[in-house]
Amino acid sequence: MKPKNQWLAEDYAEATAQFPERDAVFETLSGIPVEPLYTADDLAGFDPATQLGHPGEFPYTRGVQSTMYRGRLWTMRMFAGFGTAEQTNERFHKLLAAGQTGLSTAFDLPTLMGYDSDHPMSQGEVGKCGVAVASLADMEVLFEGIDPEKITTSMTINSPANAIWAMYLAMAERKGADLKKVGGTLQNDILKEFIAQKEYIYPPAPSVKLVIDTFEWGPQVAPRFNFISVSGYHIREAGSTAVQELAFTLADGIHYVRKALERGLDIDDFAPRISFFFNVHNDFFEEIAKFRAARRIWAHQMRDVFGAKNPRSWMLRTHAQTAGVSLTAQQPLVNMSRVAIQALAGVLGGTNSLHTDAYDEALSVPTEEAATLALRTQQVVAYETGVTNTIDPLAGSYYLESLTDEMERQTLEYFRQIDALGGVEAAIEEGYFAREIGDASWRQQRDIDDKRRLIVGVNAFEQEYPEVPIQLVDAEVVRVQNARLAQVRSQRDQLAVDAALASLREAAKRGSNTMPAFMECARAYCTLGEQMDVLREVYGVYEEPVLI
Amino acid sequence: MNDRPIRVLIAKPGLDGHDRGAKVIARALRDAGMEVVYTGLRQTSDMIVNAAIQEDVDAVGLSVLSGAHMHYFREISAALGLRQASDILLFGGGIVPDQDLEELEQLGVGRIFTPGSSTNDVVDYVRTAIAGRRHA
Numbered sequence: 001m002k003p004k005n006q007w008l009a010e011d012y013a014e015a016t017a018q019f020p021e022r023d024a025v026f027e028t029l030s031g032i033p034v035e036p037l038y039t040a041d042d043l044a045g046f047d048p049a050t051q052l053g054h055p056g057e058f059p060y061t062r063g064v065q066s067t068m069y070r071g072r073l074w075t076m077r078m079f080a081g082f083g084t085a086e087q088t089n090e091r092f093h094k095l096l097a098a099g100q101t102g103l104s105t106a107f108d109l110p111t112l113m114g115y116d117s118d119h120p121m122s123q124g125e126v127g128k129c130g131v132a133v134a135s136l137a138d139m140e141v142l143f144e145g146i147d148p149e150k151i152t153t154s155m156t157i158n159s160p161a162n163a164i165w166a167m168y169l170a171m172a173e174r175k176g177a178d179l180k181k182v183g184g185t186l187q188n189d190i191l192k193e194f195i196a197q198k199e200y201i202y203p204p205a206p207s208v209k210l211v212i213d214t215f216e217w218g219p220q221v222a223p224r225f226n227f228i229s230v231s232g233y234h235i236r237e238a239g240s241t242a243v244q245e246l247a248f249t250l251a252d253g254i255h256y257v258r259k260a261l262e263r264g265l266d267i268d269d270f271a272p273r274i275s276f277f278f279n280v281h282n283d284f285f286e287e288i289a290k291f292r293a294a295r296r297i298w299a300h301q302m303r304d305v306f307g308a309k310n311p312r313s314w315m316l317r318t319h320a321q322t323a324g325v326s327l328t329a330q331q332p333l334v335n336m337s338r339v340a341i342q343a344l345a346g347v348l349g350g351t352n353s354l355h356t357d358a359y360d361e362a363l364s365v366p367t368e369e370a371a372t373l374a375l376r377t378q379q380v381v382a383y384e385t386g387v388t389n390t391i392d393p394l395a396g397s398y399y400l401e402s403l404t405d406e407m408e409r410q411t412l413e414y415f416r417q418i419d420a421l422g423g424v425e426a427a428i429e430e431g432y433f434a435r436e437i438g439d440a441s442w443r444q445q446r447d448i449d450d451k452r453r454l455i456v457g458v459n460a461f462e463q464e465y466p467e468v469p470i471q472l473v474d475a476e477v478v479r480v481q482n483a484r485l486a487q488v489r490s491q492r493d494q495l496a497v498d499a500a501l502a503s504l505r506e507a508a509k510r511g512s513n514t515m516p517a518f519m520e521c522a523r524a525y526c527t528l529g530e531q532m533d534v535l536r537e538v539y540g541v542y543e544e545p546v547l548i
Numbered sequence: 549m550n551d552r553p554i555r556v557l558i559a560k561p562g563l564d565g566h567d568r569g570a571k572v573i574a575r576a577l578r579d580a581g582m583e584v585v586y587t588g589l590r591q592t593s594d595m596i597v598n599a600a601i602q603e604d605v606d607a608v609g610l611s612v613l614s615g616a617h618m619h620y621f622r623e624i625s626a627a628l629g630l631r632q633a634s635d636i637l638l639f640g641g642g643i644v645p646d647q648d649l650e651e652l653e654q655l656g657v658g659r660i661f662t663p664g665s666s667t668n669d670v671v672d673y674v675r676t677a678i679a680g681r682r683h684a
Binding site: 109110112113115121122123124125128129193197198199237238239325327328329330362363364365438441442445448449455457458459467470472473543544546547548 | 562567571572578587588590613643646647663
């Protein structure tokens with residue numbers, strides 16, 4: 001057999017002279033060049049023992065558990081939330097009845113930005129892209145009939161994460177749950193908000209301080225809770241490449257670890273509860289490689305750079321969500337095909353938890369039917385395709401291993417660039433991420449507009465399509481929500497509220513851990529807006545430089 | 549006749565921080581030779597209308613992905629009317645279902661570009677619509 005380069009130069013060149021390639025350039029969505037063929041020649045120097053290991057073994061390239069999906073399938077966790085707490089509670093129960101195995105809460109923008117539902121900035125937004133939670137009273141309704149010791153819940157909340165987590169735990173306490181047995185995940189990743197999704201309130205330094213409060217407090221009080229989900233999802237949605245998503249997310253994770261160590265915490269106390277959240281986009285192999293590279297890079301960083309001793313500290317456990325940004329408003333049913341293929345990539349990448357997008361999400365929050373179909377898609381991958389029967393089935397593929405190595409190499413290069421800028425916070429303030437992501441998203445848009453990249457139904461195979469039903473959020477939501485808020489304010493013990501808010505102010509000013517004060521605020525039914533206003537006063541608010 | 553470059557304000561009303569679309573559109577219009585002002589995030593309707601009048605723009609493009617679009621289009625088109633600035637073209641983009649398009653048209657709102665729209669179409673639309681208004 002000829003060596004690869006000789007075969008390409010002779011046989012392949014001869015063949016393409018007669019039958020030309022269909023494109024001038026072949027590359028991944030991230031712009032990594034893709035060769036016509038990969039062979040053993042591409043894996044010269046590849047060492048399975050150190051680069052892969054076995055599943056459940058360092059560096060976890062093949063997965064964090066030794067049994068992976070032969071033991072337990074990934075958690076099927078559909079992100080849901082709209083309208084009132086009552087409506088979302090009903091959707092939660094329906095998803096659980098349909099076979100979902102964990103909950104995931106979408107909050108509305110006022111909640112995400114720390115405003116009560118009746119604040120002037122909340123107008124028009126209450127209950128629109130998620131559920132409104134302004135106090136413990138809303139949290140109690142939201143989890144009515146759900147046992148927090150049995151069902152784990154993920155909460156997508158960042159700037160107000162401490163307050164919302166405290167409300168969740170206070171809700172669990174009131175149900176008589178043992179907080180040591182309450183599991184779930186708090187997103188609580190403020191760095192990617194500055195980098196991509198822009199739901200920040202306070203400046204970077206106090207915002208990161210609030211995150212580190214959870215690193216310190218969480219393992220002692222609610223040890224089964226992942227107090228952070230370091231997220232690449234939003235970075236990718238904002239237009240980054242897969243490599244940037246991987247690099248910036250892991251850089252964020254490393255930044256939190258450094259900050260926690262600066263506070264004097266022991267790495268093996270907190271690192272086992274750091275979790276991650278990645279996007280699964282259209283480029284099938286690149287996405288699989290991304291998950292495998294992520295685990296390997298994190299394991300090396302934690303063990304070799306930070307000296308963690310507990311293997312659980314080395315493991316990158318991750319949730320994944322199919323790419324919302326890949327969904328099209330045109331021919332929306334086609335989105336089901338995209339989601340199925342993305343879900344398959346997430347599973348072949350060894351994700352520990354998965355959300356599949358509904359086909360109608362380029363139009364609105366999903367209808368119940370669309371959300372159920374998206375869950376069914378995961379069930380088809382899990383039970384019908386057979387891909388779950390053996391662990392990391394693509395390992396050893398010449399192409400996939402080359403791509404995994406290349407993504408790792410490019411990620412380490414990004415780490416060097418970020419460090420040269422003075423670290424993640426300095427790079428945020430300097431506008432580095434905004435530029436990197438802005439340029440990448442612009443290139444992708446040009447590729448689509450100029451038809452270098454074809455999107456079915458958008459710039460190719462266009463046709464008329466019927467309207468699909470969409471989920472409407474009625475105006476009644478605001479009335480119900482504000483009525484409950486008014487009732488909370490009139491019925492609570494005002495002295496307890498004032499005392500709790502004073503504790504929070506004191507903790508914030510002193511720089512001590514804010515979590516005990518947030519618990520006191522939650523139990524006293526302080527509203528979210530009241531708590532966030534205290535911190536706005538102490539920390540100030542952040543405005544980013546406007547860049548196009 | 550007016551042959552000054554077309555001036556466009558790209559605005560992000562409300563709490564939504566998803567600015568990928570707004571920035572891509574701003575860049576596309578600028579590349580097409582228009583003068584583009586981008587408001588940055590978290591603008592109230594008043595702030596947007598004030599900026600539109602102060603900057604003397606021909607068009608305002610609102611980007612809303614949070615589901616609050618009807619609230620902001622209603623408020624901003626009413627405020628433009630009150631300030632005698634209805635000659636400014638109001639158009640937009642984001643997650644907007646077909647069901648809302650009829651009311652937006654009645655409000656006098658121009659085209660709404662949903663996910664998958666080509667920036668070339670946005671540029672052509674703004675150019676044609678403004679040319680039409682200037683000749684009217």
